[in-house]
Amino acid sequence: MSKFQTIDFYKTPKKNYHLLPFRFSNIAGNKLILTNLVGEYFITEKKTLEDLVHHKLEQEDPNYKALRSKHFLYDDQTSVAKDLLSIKYKTKHNRLAEFTSLHMFVVSLRCEHSCPYCQVSRQSDDKLKYDMSEEVALKSLDLALRSPSPNIKIEFQGGESLLNFDLIKFIVEEAKRRETNKNLTFVIATNLAVVNRDILEYCKIHGIHISTSLDGPKELHNKNRPRPGKNSYEKTIEGINLSREILGPDMVSALMTTTEASLAYPKEIINEYIQNNFNEIFLRPLSPYGFAIKTKKFNEYNADKWFEFYKEGMEYIIDLNRNGLEFKEFYTSIILKKIFTFNDPGYVDLMSPSGIGIAAVIYNYDGEVYASDESRMLAEMGDKQFKIGDVMKNTYEEIFLSDNLLDPLEESFSYSAPMCNECAFENYCGSDPVYHHAVHGDFVGRKPESDFCKRNMSIFKYIFNRMESDSFVEQLFMSWIQ
Amino acid sequence: MKLDISFDKSVYPLDVLKKASYRYIDSFSVDFNLSDNHINCSLNFNEKFTDKQCEYYLDQFKKEVLDQDLREKIKKETEPVRNLILAQAFSKTELIKDE
Numbered sequence: 001m002s003k004f005q006t007i008d009f010y011k012t013p014k015k016n017y018h019l020l021p022f023r024f025s026n027i028a029g030n031k032l033i034l035t036n037l038v039g040e041y042f043i044t045e046k047k048t049l050e051d052l053v054h055h056k057l058e059q060e061d062p063n064y065k066a067l068r069s070k071h072f073l074y075d076d077q078t079s080v081a082k083d084l085l086s087i088k089y090k091t092k093h094n095r096l097a098e099f100t101s102l103h104m105f106v107v108s109l110r111c112e113h114s115c116p117y118c119q120v121s122r123q124s125d126d127k128l129k130y131d132m133s134e135e136v137a138l139k140s141l142d143l144a145l146r147s148p149s150p151n152i153k154i155e156f157q158g159g160e161s162l163l164n165f166d167l168i169k170f171i172v173e174e175a176k177r178r179e180t181n182k183n184l185t186f187v188i189a190t191n192l193a194v195v196n197r198d199i200l201e202y203c204k205i206h207g208i209h210i211s212t213s214l215d216g217p218k219e220l221h222n223k224n225r226p227r228p229g230k231n232s233y234e235k236t237i238e239g240i241n242l243s244r245e246i247l248g249p250d251m252v253s254a255l256m257t258t259t260e261a262s263l264a265y266p267k268e269i270i271n272e273y274i275q276n277n278f279n280e281i282f283l284r285p286l287s288p289y290g291f292a293i294k295t296k297k298f299n300e301y302n303a304d305k306w307f308e309f310y311k312e313g314m315e316y317i318i319d320l321n322r323n324g325l326e327f328k329e330f331y332t333s334i335i336l337k338k339i340f341t342f343n344d345p346g347y348v349d350l351m352s353p354s355g356i357g358i359a360a361v362i363y364n365y366d367g368e369v370y371a372s373d374e375s376r377m378l379a380e381m382g383d384k385q386f387k388i389g390d391v392m393k394n395t396y397e398e399i400f401l402s403d404n405l406l407d408p409l410e411e412s413f414s415y416s417a418p419m420c421n422e423c424a425f426e427n428y429c430g431s432d433p434v435y436h437h438a439v440h441g442d443f444v445g446r447k448p449e450s451d452f453c454k455r456n457m458s459i460f461k462y463i464f465n466r467m468e469s470d471s472f473v474e475q476l477f478m479s480w481i482q
Numbered sequence: 483m484k485l486d487i488s489f490d491k492s493v494y495p496l497d498v499l500k501k502a503s504y505r506y507i508d509s510f511s512v513d514f515n516l517s518d519n520h521i522n523c524s525l526n527f528n529e530k531f532t533d534k535q536c537e538y539y540l541d542q543f544k545k546e547v548l549d550q551d552l553r554e555k556i557k558k559e560t561e562p563v564r565n566l567i568l569a570q571a572f573s574k575t576e577l578i579k580d581e
Contacts, residue, residue: 022560089571422550448506
């Protein structure tokens with residue numbers, strides 16, 4: 001017999017611990033990410049996971065304390081973990097009770113551009129046929145202001161919304177005239193081709209934001225966005241500068257759409273945004289709807305090709321920041337907010353239950369109500385699956401309790417969707433029933449075949465791997481949450 | 483091409499094998515054949531896959547079965563506490579009413 005006790009003699013007596021709900025997914029090689037009920041994460045290797053699940057983890061193991069503090073397990077010292085998780089879970093879902101905050105008004109389908117990826121616009125002078133009437137606008141406004149949300153954003157969409165600027169003025173003034181306790185904000189989505197000083201002076205008086213489209217450098221932008229005179233780029237830049245001069249720099253934002261022609265130019269596109277004094281970009285993939293499918297634009301690139309584009313753009317953005325220029329990618333910052341905070345940013349594509357109808361809703365020019373912008377694009381191609389009512393015929397209750405809204409919300413809920421329910425990234429992701437209906441023919445889709453799933457999984461893994469491998473990137477990403 | 487693999491029923495439940503199969507729905511389909519003690523799985527690949535690729539996927543499938551088994555274990559152990567946390571989170575919202 002040895003004169004000395006074995007090492008086990010000196011260890012803290014082993015106590016039982018209990019697992020708290022969590023999920024795991026592989027992020028690279030042998031590396032796994034574990035996420036708990038509220039999306040707090042822990043990155044580790046397979047051996048630790050197996051030890052954890054089989055209750056073999058020693059209390060002296062540094063992983064034990066980390067897992068306990070992040071609510072993956074609890075023992076006698078941390079019985080409060082369940083209460084804390086409940087509070088965090090509730091906070092994370094607070095937004096649901098607020099209901100619809102974004103209300104989009106399609107004031108006209110008319111447009112002087114003829115973009116091949118656009119789903120909805122019409123080259124027509126027929127105002128009667130393609131413009132929203134005051135009657136439809138008033139009924140739509142009634143619905144918008146009935147939302148329980150204390151913050152109501154009214155966004156004017158087209159076609160080219162400024163072609164019906166008189167109606168925009170009518171809606172803004174009517175909304176302000178009504179005595180509500182809502183915090184109202186207004187945004188005009190416009191290509192800026194027909195903007196002028198008078199319009200912008202009006203926007204200044206009423207605090208209206210401008211959201212425009214900038215697809216990249218002149219050649220690319222004009223190729224993506226043809227109009228008579230072939231001068232969309234020049235018009236957009238002139239409009240951005242004039243808007244900034246009158247409204248101030250913070251009142252103007254821009255969106256880009258990635259077409260097949262864009263894929264080779266992530267740096268050039270980002271440079272275009274920097275040259276025009278934007279401090280962020282949204283590297284946005286093309287939606288698989290309407291004319292994008294009809295003109296085969298959507299099939300020109302898949303999730304893998306888009307991700308290469310995104311990754312190259314992100315690496316460039318990281319380098320720019322490393323060299324002292326503050327610039328961020330919008331979609332990544334939304335995901336980072338979902339990872340690191342308990343306040344859901346309410347981005348429709350990354351919500352579960354889906355944000356259709358309950359975070360955003362769209363009133364079409366003819367009075368038809370759709371569950372999302374993409375839903376009305378689908379309708380323009382003859383698929384009215386997501387038409388949830390008509391402002392001239394239906395009540396608020398009929399519209400927001402319609403089967404065309406509730407069925408996709410219920411069926412696509414990712415917490416119970418096959419594969420999503422066991423995915424470590426579920427807390428950060430969304431369900432997007434409109435995408436899956438358009439591409440796969442049902443609200444859920446088979447996730448191994450879904451480009452929506454592939455694209456988001458690639459981004460999640462990229463974000464975590466980059467933060468793990470580079471402390472500068474970790475700090476940078478944390479700053480994007482602000 | 484078709485590859486067969488057999489799992490002991492006392493080690494892996496059918497649900498675990500089904501979940502692992504679902505993950506590879508874009509690469510192969512699986513036929514299940516149940517005997518007294520085993521679950522026999524036939525992995526059916528289409529012609530575009532080479533023998534080497536099929537072997538690779540068989541290996542991945544086996545690893546996925548292990549992962550799914552772990553997931554099942556976590557789910558089983560944490561189900562009561564998950565329900566408790568969720569019930570507590572919504573207890574004051576008046577969204578859940580007593581029957």
